[in-house]
Amino acid sequence: MDVTGLTPLLALLVPLLGAAGVVLLRHRTPARELCGVVAGIIQLGLVATMVPAVGDGGTVSFTLSTFLPEAPIALRADALGVVLAGTAAALWVLTTFYAMGYLGTAPDPALTRFHACFSLTMAATIGVAFSANLLTMYLFYEALTVITYPLVTHTGTPEAARGGRRYLAYQLGCGIAFLLPAIVLTYIEAGTFDFVRGGILDANAGSALLVIVYVLYLLGIAKAALMPVHSWLPAAMVAPVPVSALLHAVAVVNVGVFCVLRVVLDVFGTDLVAELGLGFLTLVVASVTIVVASWYALRLDNLKGILAYSTIGQLSYMILGMALLSPGGRTGAVLHLVGHSFSKITLFFAVGSVYLASHRTLASELRGIGRQLPWTMGALAVGALSIIGLPPTVGFIAKYFLFVGAVEAGQWAVLVVLAVSTLLSAGYYLRVLRSALFDTPLAVTAGGSGDTTGLLRSPIVTEPGALVVGPMLITATVTLLLGVAPGLLLDLIRVSSG
Amino acid sequence: MNEITAAEQAGFPILSTLVFLPVVTMVALGFVRKERALRRVALAGAVAVLGLSLLLTAGFQRGTTDFQFVEQLPWIESIGLSYHLAVDGVSVLFVPLTALLVVVVMLSSWTAVRYQPKAYLMAVLAFETAAIGVFVAVDLILFFVFWELMLIPTYVLIKVWGDGPQRGRAAMRYVLSMLLGSAALLAGFIMLGVSYRSAPGSGGALSFDLLVLMDSPVPLGTQTAVFFLLAFAFALKAPMFPFHAWMPTTLLEGPIGMAVFLGGLKMGVFGFVRFVLPLVPEAFAAWSWLVAALGVTAVLYGALIALVQSNLRRLVGFASVSHVGLAMLGLSSLNASGLQGALFLLVSLGLVSTAMLLVAGFVHQRVGSTDLAALGGLAQRTPALATFALIACLGAVTLPGTSGFPGEFLILLGAFRAHGWPVAIAVTTVILAAAYVLVFFERAFHGRIRSTIVDATADLRPRETVTAGILGVAIVAFGFFPTALLDYSSASVDDLVGRLNPPTAVAADD
Incomplete structure (x- = not known):
């Protein structure tokens, strides 16, 4: 059922108000932080109220203003958007709590900025999720870049500035140089910016042009981190853990993949993509990205670095699922979007917890830490199993659908890619886990790599x-729950990618 | 082309009031002694003009090509000169923009200008009268009179209150450049007036009335000559590459107040839309490739030079050259989105460029310099100023969500349609704008504090916050609600597009 309603607008306004609340309550902690929590819960509720409307393939729309008669800034929530928005809202609440624990609740202006930007990030994410057309999507896509930049450079060190510069350069550069021309070309060919399931472009435009536009989209949506526009993601690892969680699980990369899905489903349409042979092209790029990123991750020792390259590979799983152009592949892609978010955020939370407890940042330093940090390592194990794709986690279900999709599409080579990358990710995650759980602990006198002052050198490592x-633990539990009972979510996902 | 008189719409000659209220305020200032009272009276005058200009926009009928709030009195009938004021969709928004900039300039110079404040404020008000006159005059010679009148306060403001050591030279250079352009402008206008005499229906009389001339076709040979004369004059004023040399120097040497007017009110581009497009449409269409080529060159050139500037004011100067190039490219595409984009960009630039220059002013007042060498780490001491600077910078980058974007986007659409790929690819070099503006922002506001002066810098005071807030909100608001402005110009733009593309050509075009 297609209805007009204020709910998408409210979902966009709530985080904006949350940001205002953060700034107003900057001298009162933890009320400042709770603004984000409350806003997140309200937002989650608002998104949930739209589930019945969109669950049968309907939409909720609201037009904000118009550029040109045919180019409005308009919001429209559909099942796909609700999946992205719901995931983001749920994880926003959890990440805000985590940030309180990780960064503290001192009335520090830097933390006020952090929480305010965090709320604004959610507004931009919701904006992308509920965009009714390319123009609106572009607007919020770029807003997301700008608003996450202060988060990436949060620590203010020269290293953070360098990482932030690269982040900004990649995002804005690709956005303006590739995405914007792609959108303009689309408009010139299609005469509209609107997302329509099945696509707005048709083969009359000429295949050479369409291929160029498609490639411009893939390069322009740098947030999806397809190679060769991936290197901003490792560079952005200079940010503190809650920010990495935000980038890798809640907002940024999800938005990237989401935009690619929108382009394939609602701009080109799967039929046209298939007709032009672009599905195969995408499969190749995604496969290369998956294998190369996994290979990189295997060679790294820095925990956050491993996670960063792991994310690059996992995002390409989603792109790959979409590019299979089969129902199973699409379901797998969207489910992995959700599942990866919960799994990867669990991993980041765990790595952050290790750092807080011991100031260790390298995989090789985790030897035997499992005995001191049983909860953390338990969560790490759940997250890792899910990324590898083992039952009973959500990662398994997603990978199952990807396999089904590959078989449906008759892409046997993809099965090989999936198998190889499963082995590689098992390689780098199990190496960490085995060492943490079974090796003898590191000598107590050795400081962690983050410990340069010596003051932090402590033999006592506790949760x-x-x-x-x-x-x-909550995100780890959800990772398991979705692996055991994905039914409700799957219904929505089938609608969203159908 | 219909006219709706001021008597019908407002009940009083609102445009004349707008033009002359600043002069009245100026005279009133002559009787005020105390400095505080002086500033208050001047500000009150400027705010009254702003309020009145908002009334004008509120009363303006959108969706029509009519000239509105018309006032017409015969002046020197023997040469066909009349006192004829009116606004249409092209010009109406520039009146509140001018009035807003004057208020902003007064607020920002509240404590910054200490030398001869009375004379300073009088010069600003004199400029306002001339500037509003330029936007509302629809008689060519009357327009020319206002155009020339602007020079005097401009010269005085740069020469006396400029910040740079070379201000005297910069002022002279500006005036000489403009006078050169004026000569061409007057020659072009007179050619048009004389050409009208031989047109059917003129009865052998001269006319310099825009509305009359618009309805009387000009032979192509005359059109071409007039086009080059007017284009030269307006290109100098805009400033359009390669006639831009005065701009960065003037922004660097002149006072911030004057820089705001020169950077924010793109009268040269306005001149193109007001006179060149409707009066010599065929010549403009024929030479639009040249305008497009110069526009694209300017976009690139301005951006590349801006990339290596270490001084914020020179950077804004070159960025401005780049933006004017973009606007000209929009005009050269001869279609509605290109023209709408150009007009929107002009209004947006008024806000964005002013915001950037205000940042320069705030920084200059605090640190004594706007050069990167003296800055670094400002954000730690001045978070409010840094936030305002960021909004201004994002506007200059034409990022979505700021007023810079709709204009750029529409121009890009128009250019794609008219010129195809090469131009479109060239336009994506606005990415260079992102580079130069954001690099500057990062170096000036982030990083380590390197000087004791920066370390002791205070953040924005309440009066400054209000000034910055008005601009910041406007930049964001028009980014999300561009139709609030686009609706004003759409009908007039459609009419212009019709003139630029005669019926036969339209059929072939679409």
């Missing part, structure tokens, strides 16, 4: 507070 461990 950090409940604000850190709690969110981590």
Whole structure:
């Protein structure tokens, strides 16, 4: 059922108000942080109220203003958008709690900026999720870039500035140089910016032009981190853990993949993509990205670096699922979007917890830490199993659908890629886990790599507070729950990618 | 082309009031002694003009090509000169923009201008009268009179209150450049008036009335000559590459107040839309390739030079050259989206460029310099100023969500349609704008604090916050609600597009 309603607009306004609340309550902690929590919960509720309307393939729309008669800034929530928005809202609440534990709640202006930008990030994410057309999507896509930049450079070190510069350069550069021309070309060929399931472009435009436009989209949507526009993601790892969680699980990369899905489903349409042979092209690019990224991750020792390259590979799983152009592949792609978010955020939370407890940042330093940090390592194990794709986690279900999709599409080579990358990711995650759980602990005198002052050198390694461990256990539990009972979510996902 | 008189619409001659209220305020200032009272009276005058200009926009009928709030009095009938004021969709928004910039300039110079404040404020008000006159005059000679009148306050403002050591030379250079352009402008206008005499229906009389001339076709040979004369004059004023040399120097040497007017009110481009497009449409269409080529060159050239500037004011100067190039490219595409985009960009630039220059002014007042060498780490001491600077910078980058974007986007659409790929690819070099503006922002506001002066810098005071807030909100608001402005110009733009593409050509075009 297609209805006009204020809910998408409200979902966009709530985080904006949340940001305003953060700034107003900057001297009162933890009320400042709770603004984000409350806004996140309200937002989650708003998104949930739209599930019945979109669950049968309907939409909820609201037009904000118009550029040109045919180019409005318009919001329209459909099932795909609700999936992205719901995931983001749920993880926003948890990440805010985690940030309180990880960064503290001092009335520091830098933290106020952090929480305000965090709320604004959610507004931009919701904006992308509920965009009714390319123009609106572009607007919020770029807004997301700008608003996450202060988060990436949060620590203010020269290293953070360098990482932030690269982040900004890649995002804005690709956005303006590739995405914007792609959108303009689309408009010139299609005469509209609107997303329509089945696509707005048709083969009359000429295949050479369409291929160019498609490639411009893939390069322009740098947030999806397809190679060769991936290197901003490792560079952005200079940010503190809650920010990495935001980039890797809640907002940025999800938005990237989401935009690629929109372009394939609602701009080109799967039929046209198939007709032009672009599905195969995408499969090749995604496969290369998956294998190369996994290979990189295997060779790294820095935990956050491993996770970053792991994310690059996992995002390409989703792109690959979409590019299979079969129902199973699409379901797998969207489910992996959700599942990867919960799994990867669990991993980030765990790595952050390790850092808080011991100031260790390298995989080789985790030897035997499992005995001191049982909860953290338990969560890490759940997250890792899910990324590898083992039952009973959500990662398994997603990978199952990807396999089904590959078989449906008759892409046997993809099965090989999936198998190889499963082995590679098992390689780098199990190496970490085995060492942490079974090796003898590191000598107590050795400081972690983050410990340059010596003051932090402590033999006592214990679990950090409940604000850190709690969110981590919740996301780990969801990772398992979705693996055991994905039914409800799957219904929505089938609608969203159908 | 119909006219709706001011008597019908407002009940009083609102345009004349707008033009002369600043002069009245100026005279009133002559009787005020105390400095505080002086500033208050001047500000009150400027705010009254702003309020009145908003009334004008509120009363303006959208969706029609009519000239509105018309006032017409015969002046020197023997040469066909009349006092004829009116606004249409092309010009109406520039009146509140001018009035807003004057208010902003007054607020920002509240404490910054200490030398001879009375004379300073009088010069600003004199400029306002001339500038509003330029936007509302629809008689060519009357327009020319206002155009020339602007020079005097401009010269005085740069020469006396400029910040740079070379201000005297910069002022002279500006005036000489403009006078050169004026000569061509007057020659072009007179050619048009004389050409009208031989047109059917003129009865052998001269006319310099825009509305009359618009309805009387000009032979192509005359059109071409007039086109080059007017284009030269307006290109100098705009400033359009390669006639831009005065711009960066003037922004660097002149006072911030004057820089705001020169950077924010793109009268040269306005001149193109007001006179060149409707009066010599065939010549403009024939030479639009040249305008497009120069426009694209300007976009690239301005951006590349801006990339290596270490001084914020020179950077804004070259960025401005780049933006004017973009606007000209929009005009050269001869279609509605290109023209709408160009007009929107002009209004947006008024806000964005002013915001950038205000940032320069705030920084200059605090640190004594706007050069990168003296800055670094400002954001730590001045978070509010840094936020305002960021909004201004994003506007200059034409990022979506700021007022810079709709204009750029529409121009890009128009250019794609008219010129195809090469131009479109060239336009994506606005990415260079992102580079130069954001690099500057990062170096000036982020990083380590390197000087004790920066370390001791205070953040924006309440009065400054209000000034910055008005601009910041406007930049964001028009980014999300561009139709609030586009609706004003759409009918007039459609009419212009019709003139630029005679019926036969339209059929072939679409």
